[in-house]
Amino acid sequence: MSNWVKTILFLIGSAVLTHWIPSSFFRNLDTMVHEFGHAVATLALSGKVMYIELYRDHSGVTYSSMTKSWAVIPVSLAGYMTASLFAWFLFSAYAKGKQRLGLQVMTAVSALSLVLFVRNSFGVTFLLGFILMTVLALALAPKWLRDFYYLLLAFLCLEESVFGPGSLIVYAMQNSRSAGDASNLANYTGIPAIVWATLFTLFALWCAKQAVSAFLGRTKKARRTNRPAAMGSYRE
Template identity: 50%
Template sequence: MQSWVKMALFVLVTAILTRLVPFSAFFRNVYTLVHEMAHAVMTLLLSGSVLYIHLYADQSGVTHSMIQAGWRSILISLAGYTGASLFAWLLFRLQASGREKIGLLLAAAIASLGLLLFVRNGYGMLWCLGFAVITLLVCFLTPNWLRIFYASLVAFICLVESVISSVTILAIAIMDPAGAGDAANLSRATAVPAVVWGLYFAWVALWCARNATSLLFRSIWNRRAEERREPERFPM
């Protein structure tokens, strides 16, 4: 129970702080891109065709694809929120193990692939290009402290957006089931109420957030323990 409380407080504080960071809205599209790319990749894995992805300045996005009707649409609808939440958790795992550079390269690769293969509206293409270039520059041409800060910012924003987006879709599923996006699509495909799928998305996001924050706190604790174990050095 204590870990869930820590997670809730952490997400709340991070949501407030990240919105105070200049240009934080720009980075919130990382979550949107990963969400839409998860839909696209699942579509391709199930032998469908991705027509295009559009990303917008208000951090919304849409993926248009073609696939045979049936069970495949269920997996595609599940992929967006689930994949984006797992991506946020992965960034924290890499950060906790000191491999934040891999996380940044992965994020830049997703933006580059999105630009080359799927994203076709003006804003979305410019955003993918800009994010990929900035991320690669930070990865290879900046001091270690700045790279860690940048990677932390991207990871925190992805985590917060995964929780906010999933809780939002749950609220919409309760108040307006037909307008609940992926939850509504799943409801139409399975006859299971949209609110149940909204609860599933919220649970996945909160589970990933809980594990991500546990990784963060554990890495901080281990770092402090190592510092305490280091012998004091006295000048001779």
């Protein structure tokens, strides 16, 4: 079975499984990472981030101003690309047995977002709750529960990082002005929003493929490690 087929099956499977688990609260993690990517890109290009808002429906918005007009392009690209790369990072960390590092990075990004950017009430409440739960998982949870928590977050980020830009294609087909970052890029470059939405989706799928490959590699390695050693026979 090709890695692309495995990736698609994993995405479908994770979408089904995570919808069986009360996971709506945690889906805001991908939104937070997306908006954090916009904010970091803005600051890197000498812009100013006024604030970020996160909403209950898993959407978000970054309010910023930029002195360089061309900066609209990298800043608009940064959101979905950061979310896709972050999902890949989480699975790469898992493949190396560094789940604690992954949770620490999630906590650090959440804390920076809370202190520097997020100002609306739901966003602040989400970040405080998420930081508290993640710190408790790091400090008190047994390894099996911490690993379950980590994989839940990783699969949610993977799913959201692909289905998010995928939904932009639908929005761009219905109304090119309602496709979020793809619309911003279309307005500045003249390239249709559906083209940008498709590029976001292809990049997300490529990152998902790398993430699934890392996950399957870890699983195969663990299976080989747990396999009992063959008994040898010796003659005197």
